[in-house]
Amino acid sequence: MRRGMQLFRQGDVAGSLAEFDRAIELDSRQKAYLWQRGLSLYYLNRFEEGAEQFRLDVAANPNDTEESIWCFLCEAQLYGVDEARKRFLEVGRDPRPIMRDTYLMFRDAGDPEKLVSTFSRGRENEYFYSSLYAGLFYESQNDMDSSKHHILAACKSPYGLRSDDYMASLARVHCQCRNWSLS
DSSP states (O other), X not given: OHHHHHHHHTTOHHHHHHHHHHHHHHOGGGGGGOHHHHHHHHHXXXXXXXXXXXXXXXXXXXXXXXXXXXXXXXXXXXXXXXXXXXXXXXXXXXXXXXXXXXXXXXXXXXXXXXXXXXXXXXXXXXXXXXXHHHHHHHHHTTOHHHHHHHHHHHHHSHHHHHOOOHHHXXXXXXXXXXXXXOO
């Protein structure tokens, strides 16, 4: 699992998936907890398998807001936004205000600009997450210009630049997969 995460952080998404699959071969019980595998599947455009991975994750942890959102992102690519929203995974209440608002934005077709505005003066991680998820929301709507704007903002934020958070790496991988320059 650590090797898969390291490869993903380095931008080797296919290599990361191979390592996550190897971890499952070694211990099949791990599959329901490998949300990182679902992210790799998303960036390899293997949306059906990604959605399945995130559904397994939510079944094992019914309070996991982010896995519900990522399942939506995969299913929006497969079925379109309206159908993905009908299939949206309900989860428990996330204790993090940024993730509660993000979850509601995806579930209820909210306003990503409002999300970013709400958290623009908060903690560094909140601005990062609001920008990242605003960009991902726009991508699900096929508004790639707005998606690029927000995800680049997440990458260039102080948290995005300095944090060792897996999601900060994900934002950079996202840009790499879309051929968006960070400079």
